[in-house]
Amino acid sequence: MILITGAAGYIGSHAAINFLNNGYEIAIFDNLENGHIETIEALKRLGKVEFVKGDLRNIEDIESVFNKYDIDAVIHFAAFALVGESVANPSKYYRNNVYGTLNLLDTMIKHNCKKIIFSSTCATYGEPQYTPIDEKHPQNPINPYGMSKLMVEKIMEDYDTAYGLKSIRLRYFNVAGCDEQIRVGEWHEPETHLIPNILKSTFGNEKTFKIFGNDYTTPDGTCIRDYVNVEDLAEAHRLAYLYLLKENKSDIFNLGTENGNSVKNIFDICEKVLERKIPVQIVERRPGDPAKLFADAAKAKRLLHWCPQRTIEQSIKTAYEYEKLRNN
Numbered sequence: 001m002i003l004i005t006g007a008a009g010y011i012g013s014h015a016a017i018n019f020l021n022n023g024y025e026i027a028i029f030d031n032l033e034n035g036h037i038e039t040i041e042a043l044k045r046l047g048k049v050e051f052v053k054g055d056l057r058n059i060e061d062i063e064s065v066f067n068k069y070d071i072d073a074v075i076h077f078a079a080f081a082l083v084g085e086s087v088a089n090p091s092k093y094y095r096n097n098v099y100g101t102l103n104l105l106d107t108m109i110k111h112n113c114k115k116i117i118f119s120s121t122c123a124t125y126g127e128p129q130y131t132p133i134d135e136k137h138p139q140n141p142i143n144p145y146g147m148s149k150l151m152v153e154k155i156m157e158d159y160d161t162a163y164g165l166k167s168i169r170l171r172y173f174n175v176a177g178c179d180e181q182i183r184v185g186e187w188h189e190p191e192t193h194l195i196p197n198i199l200k201s202t203f204g205n206e207k208t209f210k211i212f213g214n215d216y217t218t219p220d221g222t223c224i225r226d227y228v229n230v231e232d233l234a235e236a237h238r239l240a241y242l243y244l245l246k247e248n249k250s251d252i253f254n255l256g257t258e259n260g261n262s263v264k265n266i267f268d269i270c271e272k273v274l275e276r277k278i279p280v281q282i283v284e285r286r287p288g289d290p291a292k293l294f295a296d297a298a299k300a301k302r303l304l305h306w307c308p309q310r311t312i313e314q315s316i317k318t319a320y321e322y323e324k325l326r327n328n
């Protein structure tokens with residue numbers, strides 16, 4: 001059985017669907033602090049899912065999962081992931097993302113479970129020294145969120161040397177869209193991400209969408225990011241798991257489309273996909289936003305045979321359908 005931590009959340013739930021669709025039995029561990037019970041219920045309708053509500057900061061909680069189920073490998077998503085909040089409250093991030101993960105890894109070693117796929121992030125690179133960013137780019141995170149993920153990456157290297165824990169660390173760029181059948185989707189409270197915020201401003205009670213700065217050194221002055229579809233990203237986790245089974249060695253992969261889209265581009269595509277004008281306003285830059293981030297994902301394509309297929313229009317379309325459902 002595969003254990004997925006954080007599968008009540010956005011990316012974890014899509015990965016869970018992918019594993020279920022491919023015939024795996026899964027156990028889910030989530031504290032439901034940011035994840036949603038409705039998401040777990042949706043997953044339970046799709047296949048064999050064992051759900052345990054628990055918190056990685058309590059080692060007994062995770063220990064109970066390994067005592068109860070025979071876990072072959074872990075796909076580890078559970079983490080806090082708001083950059084701004086991590087600057088204001090680093091303790092929350094280090095306690096959960098680092099200490100919580102240590103509890104998980106120690107429990108895995110104790111139960112002789114030595115395979116893990118880890119959600120890392122391009123935020124571990126910090127301010128880019130060059131683009132596209134490949135896996136060899138120096139890692140100098142500029143916020144506690146990125147630092148917490150980098151610390152875990154390093155811990156995993158040491159756990160491989162000492163205990164033979166094999167990890168695949170996946171560094172995501174920006175993630176977009178949702179399940180084509182709209183069973184799960186992006187549901188953050190508060191919502192800080194670009195595409196859901198643009199879409200939210202089309203529903204009656206929401207405010208004008210705000211572009212955070214148009215004076216960056218990019219062609220249209222707004223920030224450039226690499227938006228990978230969440231179902232494509234989910235597929236990468238299964239491919240990474242197969243790679244780990246076959247190669248039995250630790251590795252690191254960037255996951256992105258290798259295409260940059262500016263905030264303005266994304267906004268224009270949203271207006272086109274929705275066939276309507278969306279109220280917009282330019283405001284001050286948001287602190288800590290690098291001008292340009294996009295991936296060199298050649299390694300994942302070459303070794304995992306990962307091939308992201310969905311367009312940004314498809315991501316926006318599914319994200320909109322999910323928003324509509326939630327606003328009904």
Ligand code: UFG
Pocket residue numbers: 081082083121122123145173174192193194195197198210211212213223224225263286289293
């Ligand atoms: N943006 C707006 N208005 C909004 C929201 C976002 O203009 O209402 C802009 C941001 O300033 C940024 C771009 O849209 O330029 C993308 O912002 P997101 O918040 O959607 O995503 P980020 O690039 O800030 O963050 C993502 C992940 C983080 C990860 C980070 C790494 O969500 O978890 O990439 O850089 F840490």
